[in-house]
Amino acid sequence: MQLYYAPGACSLAAHITAREAGVPVDLVKVDIPTGRLEDGREFRQVNPRGYVPALVLDDGELVTEAQVVVQYLADLVPTSGLFPPPGTRDRLRVQEWLGYVATELHKPLGSLWDPSTPEAWRGKVREWLPVRFAELDAHLATRPFLVGSGFTVADAYLFVILSWTRYLSIDLSPYPALEAFLARVAERPKVRQALAEEGLGGGAEPV
Ligand SMILES: N[C@@H](CCC(=O)N[C@@H](CS)C(=O)NCC(=O)O)C(=O)O
Incomplete structure (x- = not known):
């Protein structure tokens, strides 16, 4: 399998999942600004x-959407615990958090990377985020990870998106549980491996 990624982008969640699960993937780097691969091919030839x-x-089939890619990879190794078994309440909760991270955090925060994003929209995002962060902070104040007691794909996704705050000048110090979560996840050996493979330091960095 090939995983097309950009350093520090949301694809890092899939990369972390693959490493945590022990699923072998070949990494293929995408230069987002030019839309090209390192061999000069256009990325849109792979993913339109x-x-x-x-x-x-x-078999050549393409899978997209971060929240689905992580589920697929984790399901290849059910014993990894990264995605609880079908029919369990924990799986439902992991899916719920994946949807939350994708729509309530990833997309709004992601829009702040784009220099052409209008100021009015930026203001709205900066109004919404504290509400989301406060909710997450309260949730993580009493547990190490989003669901149950172990690291899941939802944590991988949340880690990547929250890491962007440091590059977007968003202060997380009012949310100590979020800062502790970021530090806890960044210490995981497979997370460190994935970060190093993307040429990153202690957290996700801009694409
Ligand atoms: N709906 C997609 C969005 C993925 C996405 O926003 N990827 C960003 C990096 S985090 C990207 O590649 N942006 C480049 C572009 O859209 O041209 C998902 O949830 O996976």
């Missing part, structure tokens, strides 16, 4: 949507 993550399965 033009965004990462894109996972190309061994």
Whole structure:
């Protein structure tokens, strides 16, 4: 399988999942500004949507959408505990958090990277985020990870998106549980491995 990624982008959640699960993936770097791969090919030839993550399965089929790619990878190794078994309440909760991270955090925060995003929209996002962060902070104040007692794909996704705050000058110090969560996840050996493989330091960095 090939995982198309950009350093520090949301594709890092899929990368972390693959490493945590022990699923072998070949990493293929995408230069988002130019839309090209390192061999000069256009990324849109692989993923016509033009965004990462894109996972190309061994039979050539393409899988996109970060929250789905992580579920697929984790399900390949059920014993990893990264995605609880079908029919369990914990799986439902992981899916719920994945949807929350994708729509309530990833998309709004992601829009702040784009220099052409209008100021009015930026203001709205900066109004919404404290509400979301406060909710998450209260949730994580009493547990190490989003669901149950172990690290799941929802944590991988949340880690990546929250890491962007430091590059977007968003202060997380009012949310000590979020800062502790980021530090806790960044210490995981497989997370460190994924970060190093993307040429990153202690957290996700801009694409
Ligand atoms: N709906 C997609 C969006 C993925 C996405 O926003 N990827 C960003 C990086 S985090 C990207 O590749 N942006 C480049 C572009 O859209 O041209 C998902 O949830 O996976």
